[in-house]
Amino acid sequence: MDRHEFGAAVRQLREDTAPAAVGLPAGRRRTRGLRREELGDLAGMSADYVRRLEQGRSHPSAGVVNAIARALRVGRADYERLCALAGYAAADGQVPNEIGxxxxxxxxxxxxxxxxxxxxxxxxxxxxxxxxxxxxxxxxxxxxxxxxxxxxxxxxxxxxxxxxxxxxxxxxxxxxxxxxxxxxxxxxxxxxxxxxxxxxxxxxxxxxxxxxxxxxxxxxxxxxxxxxxxxxxxxxxxxxxxxxxxxxxxxxxxxxxxxxxxxxxxxxxxxxxxxxxxxxxxxx
Structure with missing residues (x-):
């Protein structure tokens, strides 16, 4: 796996996630997306651990990858990408081909x-x-x-x-x-x-x-x-x-x-x- 690529992907997804999309109040925010503390709370981990992941300083387990994907409510494509970057196979393995x-x-x-x-x-x-x-x-x-x-x-x-x-x-x-x-x-x-x-x-x-x-x-x-x-x-x-x-x-x-x-x-x-x-x- 490439820890830095995985960390960059998590940060991008966190910043692209609207608070309302995961049940959080929007309020006044200086930066877009979720705060690290909010992602940590939703995923059951500390903000410091989220920071280490995003900086490529920690190796995520498969459970951590799944927890982050659930917390951010990502689609199948983003979930598959997070799994791949972390070095794990996703839950199933057939290429989607349905046109939405x-x-x-x-x-x-x-x-x-x-x-x-x-x-x-x-x-x-x-x-x-x-x-x-x-x-x-x-x-x-x-x-x-x-x-x-x-x-x-x-x-x-x-x-x-x-x-x-x-x-x-x-x-x-x-x-x-x-x-x-x-x-x-x-x-x-x-x-x-x-x-x-x-x-x-x-x-x-x-x-x-x-x-x-x-x-x-x-x-x-x-x-x-x-x-x-x-x-x-x-x-x-x-x-x-x-x-x-x-x-x-x-x-x-x-x-x-x-x-x-x-x-x-x-x-x-x-x-x-x-x-x-x-x-x-x-x-x-």
């Missing part, structure tokens, strides 16, 4: 913006019609055809083009995400099979798995070559969806640019907006 109302609202509201939602194993769960309109995601019939990591390392898209630097960032994010997910869900058989297959089929993935690159950015740009021959350059931003352990990738063009105009044409030609559920939670 928050993620659905994102897809339904941004109808003119290409977007998809993926689970922690990098399987696409749902996409909007604007994303499919880009025309680059060819279906192959392969069991992993909707998995982002598989398509990147083992079956690349011909109409998705990146510079070497952008591709490096993209690959680093995918490997880091899968490594974190594998640690948090050690009992997920489908995830283990996916990682084993990636390591067997892709020398690059296996190299990065054994010696991962640092993640420097959670966005990258790429050119999408439309089937009609024209290309549009878009920037992808990866956003976490708290509570569901899902992520959304949003693709945008620079405002007022030729790419923005071309993207608008592509989306208009796609017809009525729609959300399509496409994910494969069990890729076997």
């Amino acid at each position: 109302p928050g993620a659905m609202r994102l897809l339904e509201r941004f109808t003119d913006t290409p977007m998809f939602v993926s689970d922690a194993a990098m399987n696409l769960v749902a996409v909007n019609k604007a994303f499919l309109a880009l025309g680059h995601w060819e279906l192959t019939g392969d069991p992993w055809e909707w998995n982002i990591a598989w398509r990147t390392f083992c079956d690349p898209f011909h109409r998705f083009q990146q510079s070497p630097a952008e591709a490096t960032d993209h690959q680093s994010v995918l490997v880091a995400q899968l490594m974190s997910t594998r640690l948090r869900f050690p009992a997920d058989v489908a995830l283990a099979a996916l990682v084993d297959e990636l390591r067997s089929r892709s020398r690059l993935f296996d190299t990065l798995w054994r010696a991962p690159r640092p993640v420097t950015a959670y966005e990258s740009s790429a050119s999408f070559v439309h089937p009609d021959g024209d290309a549009v350059t878009l920037v992808g931003n990866l956003l976490a969806i708290p509570g569901d352990d899902l992520a959304a990738l949003i693709l945008t063009a620079a405002p007022g640019s030729a790419d923005a105009a071309r993207l608008a044409e592509i989306v208009d030609d796609a017809g009525e907006p729609a959300v399509i559920r496409v994910g494969r939670p069990d890729p076997r």
Whole structure:
């Protein structure tokens, strides 16, 4: 475990927790979130122990991790992350793949913006019609055809083009995400099979798995070559969806640019907006 990362995560969660959310009066406060004393009272430990945890000076037991998660009333995703950082497996080990109302609202509201939602194993769960309109995601019939990591390392898209630097960032994010997910869900058989297959089929993935690159950015740009021959350059931003352990990738063009105009044409030609559920939670 990395005590400092665990401590930083606890502090972030404490500061992000509204007092009212855990049954405490808000009152006048100089700082946001809960005080260490309040978290200690709720979790059954001293404020000094909470301080030592946040400073990385104490190793938490599994019971302490559970007590903090209960006290802060965190969602499943945050609980899994705390367990992973503390070096423990969570209570169960299957990657969640249900798309909640928050993620659905994102897809339904941004109808003119290409977007998809993926689970922690990098399987696409749902996409909007604007994303499919880009025309680059060819279906192959392969069991992993909707998995982002598989398509990147083992079956690349011909109409998705990146510079070497952008591709490096993209690959680093995918490997880091899968490594974190594998640690948090050690009992997920489908995830283990996916990682084993990636390591067997892709020398690059296996190299990065054994010696991962640092993640420097959670966005990258790429050119999408439309089937009609024209290309549009878009920037992808990866956003976490708290509570569901899902992520959304949003693709945008620079405002007022030729790419923005071309993207608008592509989306208009796609017809009525729609959300399509496409994910494969069990890729076997």
